[in-house]
Amino acid sequence: KAGVTQTPRYLIKTRGQQVTLSCSPISGHRSVSWYQQTPGQGLQFLFEYFSETQRNKGNFPGRFSGRQFSNSRSEMNVSTLELGDSALYLCASSFSVRGGFTDTQYFGPGTRLTVL
Amino acid sequence: DAKTTQPPSMDCAEGRAANLPCNHSTISGNEYVYWYRQIHSQGPQYIIHGLKNNETNEMASLIITEDRKSSTLILPHATLRDTAVYYCIVTTGNQFYFGTGTSLTVIP
Numbered sequence: 001k002a003g004v005t006q007t008p009r010y011l012i013k014t015r016g017q018q019v020t021l022s023c024s025p026i027s028g029h030r031s032v033s034w035y036q037q038t039p040g041q042g043l044q045f046l047f048e049y050f051s052e053t054q055r056n057k058g059n060f061p062g063r064f065s066g067r068q069f070s071n072s073r074s075e076m077n078v079s080t081l082e083l084g085d086s087a088l089y090l091c092a093s094s095f096s097v098r099g100g101f102t103d104t105q106y107f108g109p110g111t112r113l114t115v116l
Numbered sequence: 117d118a119k120t121t122q123p124p125s126m127d128c129a130e131g132r133a134a135n136l137p138c139n140h141s142t143i144s145g146n147e148y149v150y151w152y153r154q155i156h157s158q159g160p161q162y163i164i165h166g167l168k169n170n171e172t173n174e175m176a177s178l179i180i181t182e183d184r185k186s187s188t189l190i191l192p193h194a195t196l197r198d199t200a201v202y203y204c205i206v207t208t209g210n211q212f213y214f215g216t217g218t219s220l221t222v223i224p
Contacts, residue, residue, distance in 0.1 A: 004159070033212070043160070043203070043214035090159050104150075105212065107159030 002027065004093050004108035012114045018079040021111045025072050025093030031055075032074040033105060034066060037088040046089075049074055078113075086115045120204045125219040128198075134191040136218050138204030141185040148207060149180060151189045153200040154217070160203065163189065194222045 005024045013019050025032050033056075034046040045058040049068035066076040072093070078085055089112075092105035121139040128134040140149065148167050152160040164171055164178045166187075171178045177190040191198055203217040 035212075035214075042216055043154075045212055088157075092159075104162050104165065106162060109159050110157075 004091055004106055006089075006091050006108040006111050008111060009109065010112050010114075012116065013081050014116050015081055015083060017081050018077060019081060019113060020075055020077045021089055021091075021113075023074045023076075023091030023093075023108060025074070025091075026106055029093035029095050029106075030072055031094045032068055032072060033092045033094075034074070034076050035090040035092065036060070037090060037110070038084075038086070043090070046076065081115045083115050086113060088112050119213060120206060120215050122202070122204055122215065122218045124216065125221070127221050127223055128191075128194045130196060130222050130224050131193055134189075134194040134198065134220060134222070136189040136191075136202050136204075136220065137186065138189070139186045140204070140206045143184050143206050145184075149178065149184075149187050150205040150207065150212075151176070151178065152203045152205065152214075153198075154203070155197075155200045160214075163202075194220075196222050196224065198222050 004026055007022045023032055031050045033048040035043050036046055037043045046060055047054055047066050048056040052068045063079045068074045088110045090107055090110045092107045094105045148165050150165040151163040153163055154160045164173055164176050166178045166180055180187045199222045201217040201219050203214045205212055
């Protein structure tokens, strides 16, 4: 079974631009979560989508948004990029019949975003 | 969700057992204990999880104390490829809080 895939793997943008990252979950998984990882803050939860609905949300500004499609693929968007948005963005999927994080999450390799 | 406390770093000799402790003294009855690891620049990898009982799989063993306030991840025969940051997480399902983890270095 193929793992979680994320595209693109690397991205360079400038301040003020916007960016869209894509995540394809493991086949059959309905929950997709997004995380931001930086050297200073570590791994921080952004949001989780389940059946096209945002179910959980971390403490990030509204510039960070996401969506999930009917095939469970997910995108996250960051608008008006700031230097501090430079990070590794990780996507994770889980089967999640019950919902939430009691089902094992499987992570993709991440997208490394650099904001200049 | 409860938070966890882990030592920032540990060393382990290759071939020996690596015992990684985690304190989760505020854990509630319906919170699971999860362990993930992250090898440099890769996505976190699931290792094991448990609720009350000790668990074992092909990668590791998880020992949870009877009061559930702490746990230990055991890698029975550490190899150089086990060098990574290990995260202990407790969650009911609202959020995965990764914390700072333990950086394990396996020494030849």
